[in-house]
Amino acid sequence: MAQIIIKNLRKDFGNFTAVKESSFTIEDGEFFMLLGPSGCGKTTTLRMIAGLELPTSGEIYLDGEEISQRPPSQRDIAFVFQMFALYPHLNVRKNIQYPLVSQGMKRSEIKAKVAEVSRILGIEDILNRPVGGLSGGDRQRVALGRAIVRDPKAFMMDEPLGALDAEFRERMSEELRALHDRMNATTVYVTHDQLEAMQMGDKIVVMNNAVVEQFGTPQDIYDMPATMFVADFIGSPSMNFLEFNGAVAEGTSSVSLNGQEVSVPVQRQGVTGNLVFGIRPEHISFSDDGDYRGEILATEYLGTTQIVTINTANGDLKARINADLPATVGDKVGLSFNPKTVTLFDADTGQALLSDLNKEVLAHG
Amino acid sequence: MSFSVTEATTRQKWMAGTLVILYAVISLIPLVWILMTGLKTPPDSISYPPKVMFEPSLEGYVNLFTTRTRVSKETLESLPPPANFAEEIVRNRDMVIAGPSKFGQRFMNSVIIGFGSTFLSVFLGTLAAYAFSRFRIPLADDLLFFILSTRMMPPIAVAIPIFLMYRNIGLSDTHLGMILLYTAVNISLAVWLLKGFIDEIPREYEEAALIDGYTRFQAFYKVVLPQAATGIASTAIFCLIFAWNEYAFAVLLTSGTAQTAPPFIPTIIGVGGLDWPAVAAGATLFLIPVMIFTIMLRKHLLRGITFGAVRK
Numbered sequence: 062m063a064q065i066i067i068k069n070l071r072k073d074f075g076n077f078t079a080v081k082e083s084s085f086t087i088e089d090g091e092f093f094m095l096l097g098p099s100g101c102g103k104t105t106t107l108r109m110i111a112g113l114e115l116p117t118s119g120e121i122y123l124d125g126e127e128i129s130q131r132p133p134s135q136r137d138i139a140f141v142f143q144m145f146a147l148y149p150h151l152n153v154r155k156n157i158q159y160p161l162v163s164q165g166m167k168r169s170e171i172k173a174k175v176a177e178v179s180r181i182l183g184i185e186d187i188l189n190r191p192v193g194g195l196s197g198g199d200r201q202r203v204a205l206g207r208a209i210v211r212d213p214k215a216f217m218m219d220e221p222l223g224a225l226d227a228e229f230r231e232r233m234s235e236e237l238r239a240l241h242d243r244m245n246a247t248t249v250y251v252t253h254d255q256l257e258a259m260q261m262g263d264k265i266v267v268m269n270n271a272v273v274e275q276f277g278t279p280q281d282i283y284d285m286p287a288t289m290f291v292a293d294f295i296g297s298p299s300m301n302f303l304e305f306n307g308a309v310a311e312g313t314s315s316v317s318l319n320g321q322e323v324s325v326p327v328q329r330q331g332v333t334g335n336l337v338f339g340i341r342p343e344h345i346s347f348s349d350d351g352d353y354r355g356e357i358l359a360t361e362y363l364g365t366t367q368i369v370t371i372n373t374a375n376g377d378l379k380a381r382i383n384a385d386l387p388a389t390v391g392d393k394v395g396l397s398f399n400p401k402t403v404t405l406f407d408a409d410t411g412q413a414l415l416s417d418l419n420k421e422v423l424a425h426g
Numbered sequence: 427m428s429f430s431v432t433e434a435t436t437r438q439k440w441m442a443g444t445l446v447i448l449y450a451v452i453s454l455i456p457l458v459w460i461l462m463t464g465l466k467t468p469p470d471s472i473s474y475p476p477k478v479m480f481e482p483s484l485e486g487y488v489n490l491f492t493t494r495t496r497v498s499k500e501t502l503e504s505l506p507p508p509a510n511f512a513e514e515i516v517r518n519r520d521m522v523i524a525g526p527s528k529f530g531q532r533f534m535n536s537v538i539i540g541f542g543s544t545f546l547s548v549f550l551g552t553l554a555a556y557a558f559s560r561f562r563i564p565l566a567d568d569l570l571f572f573i574l575s576t577r578m579m580p581p582i583a584v585a586i587p588i589f590l591m592y593r594n595i596g597l598s599d600t601h602l603g604m605i606l607l608y609t610a611v612n613i614s615l616a617v618w619l620l621k622g623f624i625d626e627i628p629r630e631y632e633e634a635a636l637i638d639g640y641t642r643f644q645a646f647y648k649v650v651l652p653q654a655a656t657g658i659a660s661t662a663i664f665c666l667i668f669a670w671n672e673y674a675f676a677v678l679l680t681s682g683t684a685q686t687a688p689p690f691i692p693t694i695i696g697v698g699g700l701d702w703p704a705v706a707a708g709a710t711l712f713l714i715p716v717m718i719f720t721i722m723l724r725k726h727l728l729r730g731i732t733f734g735a736v737r738k
């Protein structure tokens with residue numbers, strides 16, 4: 062198993078840049094998520110690590126060795142494709158043993174390996190079936206089997222659950238995570254589903270428009286987003302952005318929103334201009350004596366909580382509050398914000414402003 | 427009664443079946459007629475009204491494979507009794523067998539040239555189609571169009587230049603010359619057809635093979651070729667049918683050693699009057715190789731001629 066270091070990796074397709082200088086580190090045994098919207102360069106990054114695409118520039122280190130220009134066969138990295146890419150002319154057993162055959166392994170050894178892997182994945186009874194008639198879940202397991210049978214240094218998975226229906230996805234994602242915990246194999250997992258990334262990942266890289274926006278643990282990324290894009294992309298409903306024009310001095314711990322002083326984490330950066338006050342929906346609460354007020358536009362009942370849309374002087378926001386609190390459309394309510402997890406952004410660059418809250422996370426992000 | 431979009435009713439099945447059979451009968455009549463004519467005697471073959479019921483005879487086949495000379499009654503009677511059925515048939519017409527005809531050899535020419543050029547077209551076509559499909563080739567679209575454009579004029583339009591060229595470089599009337607010529611004509615079809623098939627094979631299969639530790643060439647023949655079998659089979663059939671039936675170039679460029687069956691068969695007519703049974707016998711035998719080839723590759727063909735539209 063292995064550590065993977067990505068350094069200034071870049072990929073151009075003609076004039077188009079699919080991945081701009083990207084750097085991050087995947088520690089040994091980590092379940093690592095590559096997260097981002099469609100077309101942001103996740104697959105391209107993954108393919109470069111696996112060797113299916115050669116980078117235009119930059120380096121990839123696998124266990125300290127620079128491998129970016131090697132053919133895939135010399136990298137010892139397994140890849141699970143989105144549509145599984147099982148060889149349609151071979152049966153399940155032959156699909157799984159295919160990587161072993163290429164290594165010239167002995168027949169008896171191959172047989173034992175396939176037996177072991179199929180037991181782990183629970184597919185012993187379908188080994189002699191053609192892959193054509195398999196269900197989505199079984200195809201997925203066979204694809205995983207083909208990947209794990211050779212004990213590679215790392216696994217690349219490109220939206221491996223994308224082809225499954227919703228109900229099955231959940232089960233498979235649990236199976237996948239359990240499999241990972243059991244084998245402790247370094248895994249890079251591509252997804253555009255932020256919930257999946259938060260649930261499954263040890264660490265997440267958030268990409269947008271060919272650029273790495275942030276990289277860190279799910280909690281760090283959720284609580285301390287480095288950019289407005291990350292803040293918006295992660296979480297459902299996403300972070301509220303209240304725009305205001307003003308000045309933030311270094312060392313200050315409050316900003317003025319529509320004339321009301323609102324507490325924020327101690328700021329470590331002085332900025333003047335168009336700013337954004339970012340707060341998660343669950344950190345907003347109703348308080349009758351709150352000076353910052355808004356009008357309820359809509360409510361959405363979710364069982365234990367409800368999402369309340371409120372119009373304020375700085376724009377609409379969504380609050381997640383207890384379902385049993387009264388909230389009637391048209392009511393005017395006072396709001397209070399939990400200052401611990403507020404992030405201020407520069408509206409023009411979209412970058413988070415440094416504060417005591419996020420300075421450590423942003424330092425390496 | 428329930429109505430289903432996908433399941434045909436009994437009546438619909440009957441109608442469809444009847445139509446198919448009707449169509450098969452209509453298109454098979456000329457073939458059956460050729461088959462029958464081959465088994466008639468020359469007088470039966472030109473009798474009017476045409477005979478549908480007749481006594482079968484192998485005279486056509488005997489005439490196809492032999493050359494014969496007419497002899498006088500006295501010589502005929504002085505000969506020992508006929509050694510086999512062929513001699514007996516010939517003597518009934520006051521003739522004796524002078525030797526074998528050239529049909530067997532011409533037929534072999536057709537086999538060599540037809541299958542040789544088919545193999546070459548499909549082999550080169552597969553490699554070229556794979557390259558066009560998978561690699562970034564400068565001006566790929568223009569090149570593909572250029573390849574196709576060789577099919578735009580009737581082949582006979584270039585017959586004279588080719589005839590002169592072939593005579594100069596010594597390819598006239600050679601097997602190699604004909605194989606190269608038919609390959610040149612067929613290769614555009616082969617590249618285009620096969621590119622369509624290979625385009626449809628997801629790249630992921632090859633990439634999976636690369637990841638699994640195979641080289642690109644191994645990935646090509648272990649993963650792509652089996653997937654493209656359908657396309658290769660149907661392309662081979664198209665190429666063979668063209669090369670097998672080609673007449674114009676064959677007439678112009680071959681006259682002896684490399685002459686194929688199509689230009690040879692009509693020359694039978696001239697040998698001893700209008701010998702329709704011999705011509706029909708030649709045509710019947712000529713049909714057989716393509717038929718066998720097609721039947722052998724039949725299971726691929728259904729998916730093949732719909733150009734990959736029907737997928738498992």
Ligand SMILES: Nc1ncnc2c1ncn2[C@@H]1O[C@H](COP(=O)(O)OP(=O)(O)OP(=O)(O)O)[C@@H](O)[C@H]1O
Nearest residue numbers: 074077079097098099100101102103104105106253
């Ligand atoms: N071979 C290629 N040639 C040209 N452009 C490419 C190629 N491969 C990818 N791209 C482009 O690079 C960009 C990033 O592609 P990539 O497949 O990495 O996105 P992604 O993040 O995986 O998106 P998705 O979630 O849709 O899979 C896309 O705009 C895509 O069109």
Ligand SMILES: [Mg+2]
Nearest residue numbers: 103104105219
């Ligand atoms: Mg992708």
